Amino acid sequence: MQTLIMRDVFIEEIYRRMRANKRIFFLSADFGSPKLDKLKRDFKERFINVGIAEQNLVNVATGLALEGYTVYAYCIAPFLTMRAYEQIRINLSLQGQLKDINVNLVGVGAGLSYDVSGPTHHCLEDIAIMKALPNLEVFSPSDWMLVKGIVEHSLRVKKPKYIRLDGKPLPQIYCSLKGFKIEKGFCELRKGRRVCLVATGMMTHKALQAAQVMDCGVIDLFLIKPLDEPALARALKKYEGVITLEEGFVDSGGLDSLVLKVINRGRARPRFMNMGFGQRYVFEMGSRDYLHKLNHLDVAGIIKNIKTLARP
Amino acid sequence: MGMSDKKLLKLLEDKARWVKKETLRIHKLANQTRLASSLSAVEIFTVLYYGKLVRFYPKNIRSEKRDRFIISKGHGAISFYPILADLGFFPKENLSRVCQEGCILGGIPDPVIPGFETINGSLGHGLGVACGIALALKNKKQQERVFVLMGDGELNEGAVWEAIMFAGEHKLDNLILIIDNNKACMLDFCRNVLDLAPLDEKFEAFRWRVKEVNGHNVEELYACLKGLKESAGGKPKVLIAETIKGKGVPRLEIDPLSHIKNLTPEEAEALIVDLE
Numbered sequence: 109m110q111t112l113i114m115r116d117v118f119i120e121e122i123y124r125r126m127r128a129n130k131r132i133f134f135l136s137a138d139f140g141s142p143k144l145d146k147l148k149r150d151f152k153e154r155f156i157n158v159g160i161a162e163q164n165l166v167n168v169a170t171g172l173a174l175e176g177y178t179v180y181a182y183c184i185a186p187f188l189t190m191r192a193y194e195q196i197r198i199n200l201s202l203q204g205q206l207k208d209i210n211v212n213l214v215g216v217g218a219g220l221s222y223d224v225s226g227p228t229h230h231c232l233e234d235i236a237i238m239k240a241l242p243n244l245e246v247f248s249p250s251d252w253m254l255v256k257g258i259v260e261h262s263l264r265v266k267k268p269k270y271i272r273l274d275g276k277p278l279p280q281i282y283c284s285l286k287g288f289k290i291e292k293g294f295c296e297l298r299k300g301r302r303v304c305l306v307a308t309g310m311m312t313h314k315a316l317q318a319a320q321v322m323d324c325g326v327i328d329l330f331l332i333k334p335l336d337e338p339a340l341a342r343a344l345k346k347y348e349g350v351i352t353l354e355e356g357f358v359d360s361g362g363l364d365s366l367v368l369k370v371i372n373r374g375r376a377r378p379r380f381m382n383m384g385f386g387q388r389y390v391f392e393m394g395s396r397d398y399l400h401k402l403n404h405l406d407v408a409g410i411i412k413n414i415k416t417l418a419r420p
Numbered sequence: 421m422g423m424s425d426k427k428l429l430k431l432l433e434d435k436a437r438w439v440k441k442e443t444l445r446i447h448k449l450a451n452q453t454r455l456a457s458s459l460s461a462v463e464i465f466t467v468l469y470y471g472k473l474v475r476f477y478p479k480n481i482r483s484e485k486r487d488r489f490i491i492s493k494g495h496g497a498i499s500f501y502p503i504l505a506d507l508g509f510f511p512k513e514n515l516s517r518v519c520q521e522g523c524i525l526g527g528i529p530d531p532v533i534p535g536f537e538t539i540n541g542s543l544g545h546g547l548g549v550a551c552g553i554a555l556a557l558k559n560k561k562q563q564e565r566v567f568v569l570m571g572d573g574e575l576n577e578g579a580v581w582e583a584i585m586f587a588g589e590h591k592l593d594n595l596i597l598i599i600d601n602n603k604a605c606m607l608d609f610c611r612n613v614l615d616l617a618p619l620d621e622k623f624e625a626f627r628w629r630v631k632e633v634n635g636h637n638v639e640e641l642y643a644c645l646k647g648l649k650e651s652a653g654g655k656p657k658v659l660i661a662e663t664i665k666g667k668g669v670p671r672l673e674i675d676p677l678s679h680i681k682n683l684t685p686e687e688a689e690a691l692i693v694d695l696e
Contacts, residue, residue, distance in 0.1 A: 158582075171550060173552070199538075199539065203538065
């Protein structure tokens with residue numbers, strides 16, 4: 109099992125696809141990684157750095173997509189989703205209802221990936237605000253193997269999408285994509301008794317760590333929208349308690365609201381708890397693990413909540 | 421000017437008058453429509469379409485061979501409705517039902533209307549999207565052009581300048597921007613809000629080719645646009661069309677608040693009669 113940075117796998121995958129498919133553009137808002145050098149060099153016409161201009165990144169991507177191209181618009185997640193939100197709303201969400209627009213917004217730096225850069229670079233709102241937009245698919249993978257599956261999906265499904273990638277190396281969770289359908293949206297990584305953790309992105313790793321100590325279920329939810337709600341309801345039916353785990357603000361329309369909605373549809377309502385960040389930005393300095401701990405999102409905090417919820 | 425040019429000029433003048441009349445008629449029936457903004461662009465629409473400077477295919481609106489026309493100042497496109505109907509994009513009956521239940525024509529046009537390429541109710545998006553289209557056409561080695569109509573008030577939007585920088589940098593010489601320089605935004609004359617004069621120098625600084633024209637003179641408009649369409653030269657092109665907001669309606673022409681002023685049905689009717 110390999111530990112890799114999602115964006116590196118993403119760029120390699122796109123590079124491979126761009127060799128075979130001349131109808132792909134890769135746009136960046138002056139954001140890159142060493143892995144991007146080869147792509148820049150080999151596709152001078154189809155790699156464009158639009159400059160530090162997220163609004164124009166989305167607009168230019170839209171124009172290319174209207175002409176039939178598949179476009180990847182690559183940027184730091186908070187700036188992509190929040191600086192250019194209206195461009196995304198008008199040109200992708202609204203327009204995506206009327207036309208095929210294959211623009212893939214690829215935001216790097218989910219949650220606290222950019223821990224020490226502070227709250228301007230943290231991204232704790234994106235799931236909520238992107239899932240509020242009709243006609244847009246929202247992906248939140250937990251490992252690089254899923255990223256490969258998402259790239260395959262992104263070429264096939266000609267709709268606007270938001271793909272939030274973690275910025276730090278993360279261990280592999282999924283062995284392979286054989287027989288795996290990314291459209292299913294979630295995977296029950298571990299079955300357990302009484303309590304189930306529903307997590308997305310890097311928090312799935314924390315959930316798995318907690319599950320090594322406590323006997324609980326773990327569901328990795330990587331397709332936020334569209335969500336197969338009946339399937340998730342079936343998976344959660346056997347649990348007495350459900351805890352959501354996200355690197356995002358709680359009670360703000362993120363993962364927790366999705367799961368709560370699914371739970372509320374069922375007849376037997378499990379006890380529910382949502383873990384994430386409260387209504388304050390994280391100005392404290394330190395590593396991601398340290399910041400998680402400060403906000404009770406570390407493994408100990410998760411275990412404590414599992415115990416609380418499992419109590420009869 | 422040759423004989424055929426004279427015929428074309430007469431056609432453009434007649435059509436411009438007819439478009440004005442139809443625009444007033446639409447406004448008379450649907451006074452939610454933005455009349456003043458639509459009147460400043462009448463000759464621009466007329467020359468582009470009846471002068472056949474924009475290539476279009478009403479029976480095959482998505483034809484790869486069409487020129488792409490992006491109307492970024494969507495609210496000011498009521499005067500484009502009669503032209504599209506006249507040229508066969510949709511039945512003329514729609515013109516008497518603007519803003520009514522079930523009609524495709526609203527106060528601000530969407531791409532559900534044949535002939536409109538993009539969504540442009542929110543200002544400042546059109547030029548950036550047009551840059552992407554222009555880039556795509558170049559990549560596909562297609563000769564078609566991308567025309568964009570933008571208001572001068574719209575130039576206040578920051579995203580517009582991101583696109584202006586981009587077009588100059590990428591030498592998008594298949595892109596022709598027309599500024600309907602009608603000098604008023606919603607609450608005031610533009611110069612009292614954010615004065616962008618001299619506008620030509622700003623575009624030149626970003627490596628655009630600039631031309632200026634009287635935007636109500638169809639002969640000059642035609643000559644300028646034809647020249648810009650046919651030239652290459654490695655630079656995006658902008659035509660600054662000097663226009664008057666509310667052109668042809670004396671009380672709107674001098675009113676800094678013309679954007680939000682409506683005519684009474686009687687006022688509109690009197691102007692229609694004058695044009696007949």
